[in-house]
Amino acid sequence: MLLLPELSIFFYAVICLFFSISRKKSGITPLAMLMSLAVFILTVVSFGSNGEIFSGAYKIDQFSQTFKIIISFGLCIVVLMIGKNKEIDDEYLPEYFMFLGLSTLGLMMLISSAELISIVISLEISSYSLYAIVPLRKSQTRIQLEASFKYLFFGAISSGIMIFGMSYIYGIAHSTFLVDIIPALVQFLDKPIGILAIVLTLTGFFFKLSLFPFHFWAPDIYEGASNNTTTFIATIPKIAAAALLIRISTLALPGPVQLVNIMMVLAAFSMTIGNLVGLVQKDIKRLLAYSGIAHAGYLMLGILSMNKEGFASSMFYITIYLFMNLACFYVIVLISKKGENVKIEDLAGLSKRSPLLALLMAVGAFSLAGIPPTGGFAGKLFLLTSAFRSGHLVIVIIGAVNTVISIFYYLNLVRMSYSKESESNEPINLSVSEKVMCYIIMLIVLYMGILPYGLLNLFKIAL
Amino acid sequence: MSMEQYILMNHLDFPILSTTIFLPLIGAIIIMFMSNEKAIKTTAFFAGIITFALSLYLFSNFRSDTHLFQLGEHIPWIPAYNVNYLLGIDGITIFLILLTTILTPICVLCSWTAIKERMKEFVICLLVMETAMIGVFCALDFILFYIFWEAMLIPMYLLIAIWGGPRKDYASIKFFIYTLFGSVFLLVAIIALYLTNGTFNIPEAMFKGYSFTFQIWVFLAFAIAFAIKVPMFPFHTWLPAAHTEAPTAGSVFLASVLLKMGTYGFMRFCLPITPNASAYFAPLMITLSVIGIIYGGLVCLSQTDMKKLIAYSSVAHMGFVTLGIFSFTLFGFHGALLQMLNHGVTTGALFLCVGIIYERTHTREIMDNAGIGKIMPIYAGFFGFFSISAFAFPGTNNFVGEIYVLIGTFAHMKLAGFLAVVGAIIAAAYMLRLLKQIVWGREDQELIKDMNTREIVYLIPLVLFVLWIGLFPKPYVGVMEKTLTHLFNQLQTILH
Numbered sequence: 002m003l004l005l006p007e008l009s010i011f012f013y014a015v016i017c018l019f020f021s022i023s024r025k026k027s028g029i030t031p032l033a034m035l036m037s038l039a040v041f042i043l044t045v046v047s048f049g050s051n052g053e054i055f056s057g058a059y060k061i062d063q064f065s066q067t068f069k070i071i072i073s074f075g076l077c078i079v080v081l082m083i084g085k086n087k088e089i090d091d092e093y094l095p096e097y098f099m100f101l102g103l104s105t106l107g108l109m110m111l112i113s114s115a116e117l118i119s120i121v122i123s124l125e126i127s128s129y130s131l132y133a134i135v136p137l138r139k140s141q142t143r144i145q146l147e148a149s150f151k152y153l154f155f156g157a158i159s160s161g162i163m164i165f166g167m168s169y170i171y172g173i174a175h176s177t178f179l180v181d182i183i184p185a186l187v188q189f190l191d192k193p194i195g196i197l198a199i200v201l202t203l204t205g206f207f208f209k210l211s212l213f214p215f216h217f218w219a220p221d222i223y224e225g226a227s228n229n230t231t232t233f234i235a236t237i238p239k240i241a242a243a244a245l246l247i248r249i250s251t252l253a254l255p256g257p258v259q260l261v262n263i264m265m266v267l268a269a270f271s272m273t274i275g276n277l278v279g280l281v282q283k284d285i286k287r288l289l290a291y292s293g294i295a296h297a298g299y300l301m302l303g304i305l306s307m308n309k310e311g312f313a314s315s316m317f318y319i320t321i322y323l324f325m326n327l328a329c330f331y332v333i334v335l336i337s338k339k340g341e342n343v344k345i346e347d348l349a350g351l352s353k354r355s356p357l358l359a360l361l362m363a364v365g366a367f368s369l370a371g372i373p374p375t376g377g378f379a380g381k382l383f384l385l386t387s388a389f390r391s392g393h394l395v396i397v398i399i400g401a402v403n404t405v406i407s408i409f410y411y412l413n414l415v416r417m418s419y420s421k422e423s424e425s426n427e428p429i430n431l432s433v434s435e436k437v438m439c440y441i442i443m444l445i446v447l448y449m450g451i452l453p454y455g456l457l458n459l460f461k462i463a464l
Numbered sequence: 465m466s467m468e469q470y471i472l473m474n475h476l477d478f479p480i481l482s483t484t485i486f487l488p489l490i491g492a493i494i495i496m497f498m499s500n501e502k503a504i505k506t507t508a509f510f511a512g513i514i515t516f517a518l519s520l521y522l523f524s525n526f527r528s529d530t531h532l533f534q535l536g537e538h539i540p541w542i543p544a545y546n547v548n549y550l551l552g553i554d555g556i557t558i559f560l561i562l563l564t565t566i567l568t569p570i571c572v573l574c575s576w577t578a579i580k581e582r583m584k585e586f587v588i589c590l591l592v593m594e595t596a597m598i599g600v601f602c603a604l605d606f607i608l609f610y611i612f613w614e615a616m617l618i619p620m621y622l623l624i625a626i627w628g629g630p631r632k633d634y635a636s637i638k639f640f641i642y643t644l645f646g647s648v649f650l651l652v653a654i655i656a657l658y659l660t661n662g663t664f665n666i667p668e669a670m671f672k673g674y675s676f677t678f679q680i681w682v683f684l685a686f687a688i689a690f691a692i693k694v695p696m697f698p699f700h701t702w703l704p705a706a707h708t709e710a711p712t713a714g715s716v717f718l719a720s721v722l723l724k725m726g727t728y729g730f731m732r733f734c735l736p737i738t739p740n741a742s743a744y745f746a747p748l749m750i751t752l753s754v755i756g757i758i759y760g761g762l763v764c765l766s767q768t769d770m771k772k773l774i775a776y777s778s779v780a781h782m783g784f785v786t787l788g789i790f791s792f793t794l795f796g797f798h799g800a801l802l803q804m805l806n807h808g809v810t811t812g813a814l815f816l817c818v819g820i821i822y823e824r825t826h827t828r829e830i831m832d833n834a835g836i837g838k839i840m841p842i843y844a845g846f847f848g849f850f851s852i853s854a855f856a857f858p859g860t861n862n863f864v865g866e867i868y869v870l871i872g873t874f875a876h877m878k879l880a881g882f883l884a885v886v887g888a889i890i891a892a893a894y895m896l897r898l899l900k901q902i903v904w905g906r907e908d909q910e911l912i913k914d915m916n917t918r919e920i921v922y923l924i925p926l927v928l929f930v931l932w933i934g935l936f937p938k939p940y941v942g943v944m945e946k947t948l949t950h951l952f953n954q955l956q957t958i959l960h
Binding site: 310352356363367372373374378382383385386389390397398401402404405408409412415416419420453454457458461 | 541542543544545585607610611614615617618621622625626628632633636637640641644645648649651652655656658659
């Protein structure tokens with residue numbers, strides 16, 4: 002039963018695969034929704050299982066199970082989002098769901114991996130599935146082909162660099178197990194080779210997180226992939242990457258100064274560049290891509306604090322990040338009628354066309370900006386506090402100033418939907434299930450802001 | 465420090481502060497599910513009135529014989545970070561709460577016909593604002609305070625951005641970014657204090673004798689946030705834009721309550737938490753205050769837009785408040801707190817007056833609205849009354865407040881006091897100029913309907929306050945005395 006979440010998501014993918022040879026392919030959607038719910042429930046049920054398999058290469062503990070729950074919940078919502086506006090051709094729907102499932106499987110495995118080879122394999126399982134679904138989008142244009150190629154190439158290169166770094170690590174530690182590697186590596190940390198090995202290895206995760214300087218793929222891929230795919234790429238791989246970073250960091254306690262310094266510089270650049278470039282974006286998905294780059298920087302604040310509070314706050318932040326992004330992306334998915342990209346101007350008059358969507362967008366944007374009483378504020382507060390506690394005042398101030406920069410473009414989203422008038426005021430009709438989804442996401446974002454304690458405590462225990 | 469040393473817990477049968485804070489929010493939630501516009505307006509009005517009644521009950525239970533915080537409520541909130549849901553009021557906040565609660569129903573009334581579209585969202589914004597504003601004054605935990613402080617930005621932003629004037633876009637974003645810029649430094653300072661004290665509790669952070677350098681940094685971070693909110697020269701530029709573009713109710717909230725949060729912050733945080741740094745920076749703050757008073761007055765002299773004129777006069781009036789606070793005298797403190805109330809009443813009333821005429825003529829230009837003394841006698845009466853109160857005519861509320869501030873300032877810094885008097889004279893000049901134009905400025909004014917009963921009804925309470933504070937301020941001073949004396953004595957012991 003240790004592998005219940007993985008097995009359930011694997012069966013989900015297999016069933017989708019079999020569906021792809023059937024005639025009536027559109028019937029897969031309700032089935033996939035049900036199955037993803039089942040995966041979520043099974044993952045929750047398996048919470049509390051504890052153990053190691055494959056001689057310690059695969060770790061199942063509270064930490065990994067917590068993240069698996071978050072990931073499966075994210076998948077569940079992403080699948081539920083694929084509603085009536087068909088962004089993907091019916092013909093490819095089963096494969097689409099299958100790849101989503103396989104990618105999730107890879108990410109779940111990544112969270113549990115405690116050994117270099119399993120890390121590489123899980124990461125590749127998840128990445129290759131994503132390479133396949135980025136170009137899946139109705140009305141083939143050059144943008145999504147370009148995006149998928151970029152994603153493939155950049156992804157492959159970053160994997161290459163990561164494996165190269167791992168070879169150094171293996172050379173230093175003579176082991177592929179994280180538990181053995183970390184103590185061996187510590188002695189090499191004041192030598193260039195040690196730093197090089199770590200930095201190159203972390204590249205793979207930084208790439209997934211879209212942290213500076215591995216961020217450049219994000220805007221193009223976000224723009225090129227369909228809205229649903231982007232929702233997935235923007236949120237769930239980042240959770241897994243953050244989880245593994247945290248796991249590696251917990252092993253590396255107390256954090257070596259050199260590594261912390263590198264992370265700090267990357268975080269500062271990531272926040273600043275993400276927010277500054279975000280200011281001039283016109284396409285909402287590109288804007289969210291840059292916002293994601295900035296948030297990857299914020300996330301590092303918790304990790305570089307190198308203590309339990311810091312890790313717990315990073316976990317909290319990546320969770321709220323999932324939900325506030327889901328809020329924004331869900332609005333995009335529902336606004337775009339034929340699955341086209343949404344420009345910021347398209348939000349004009351949204352508060353009249355659909356007050357609920359405008360509210361959801363506002364909650365998401367304010368949360369991304371970190372304005373109370375949303376979860377984004379609670380997350381940012383915990384991050385800043387833990388970084389400050391570890392004595393990194395400079396990065397705290399950079400983070401605080403970045404909040405001000407970022408508010409400009411987040412506010413732009415709200416401003417568009419509330420104070421601009423549009424030519425066509427045709428209302429957007431939402432079905433009951435869509436409305437319920439909107440309320441659920443909104444309530445989660447607000448709940449995490451108003452009563453953050455329960456979740457934070459859970460994360461702390463899980464560490 | 466144990467909690468009994470600084471706070472008296474609530475002795476009533478129900479959590480009165482929480483009820484007062486969240487009653488408007490409950491009203492807003494109920495309104496969310498309503499559709500009839502008339503019913504929405506009535507519900508909002510009654511939500512405001514009930515909250516006001518509750519705050520009067522709160523006032524009747526307020527003990528003015530102690531400097532401690534009272535009617536406290538305490539629930540652990542985020543134990544891991546020692547964040548508590550801690551509420552309490554004292555002599556500084558009780559009147560600010562009353563001011564907020566009385567203005568909300570007035571704001572609903574003044575928007576009765578002025579707001580043409582999206583009435584529902586409008587009153588929801590007003591009520592959410594009220595919740596946040598009362599919350600700011602009641603919160604005794606930094607995080608709780610910060611949440612209310614920031615949460616207020618969102619409805620205020622929406623008030624300007626949706627129902628604002630032609631340049632609402634510019635004004636609302638400027639307002640938001642300016643305020644947020646200040647707030648993030650506030651947040652950093654809060655975290656710094658938390659890491660020193662191990663708690664976000666505000667009373668426990670007071671008079672702790674932090675090192676001077678630490679105080680300097682914390683003071684600067686606080687001061688940026690509060691100086692922007694007040695606004696002090698040279699951080700005032702968002703104010704005229706926001707005031708001019710906001711709908712009347714928004715301007716009233718902005719002038720009467722939001723600006724007070726800056727000066728409240730100086731009194732509640734800067735003085736007790738960073739007393740040495742406050743004293744160190746006092747000359748600078750006094751200089752900025754005096755510049756604000758004179759500069760605000762001079763700019764007012766050249767305004768042609770009624771709302772802008774009153775907005776700039778706020779800069780000058782708030783200068784008196786900060787002058788009083790940083791004079792470090794008991795008189796100054798009393799004057800500052802009185803001036804906060806007075807400015808809330810008078811400037812709020814003046815904005816309401818501008819709103820009334822704007823609803824009829826759809827212009828805020830002084831010349832377009834000039835010469836209505838004969839055709840709108842009641843309006844001219846009210847407007848004249850509030851105008852003379854605004855330049856501190858003896859017998860009105862501002863006179864009392866400014867006298868207190870000036871006595872405090874003269875005891876401390878003669879030059880600043882002298883310049884403030886000059887500012888007061890300029891105030892008379894620009895307000896009388898405005899009044900003259902409005903009442904006698906033109907002969908050819910078309911017929912405009914005079915004020916109706918609804919408008920008279922909501923201005924009457926403000927008239928009463930102007931006269932009451934102006935003629936018999938003793939009850940007000942009595943209520944705030946213990947708290948301010950305690951603050952003053954504590955500062956004296958630390959600084960000498």
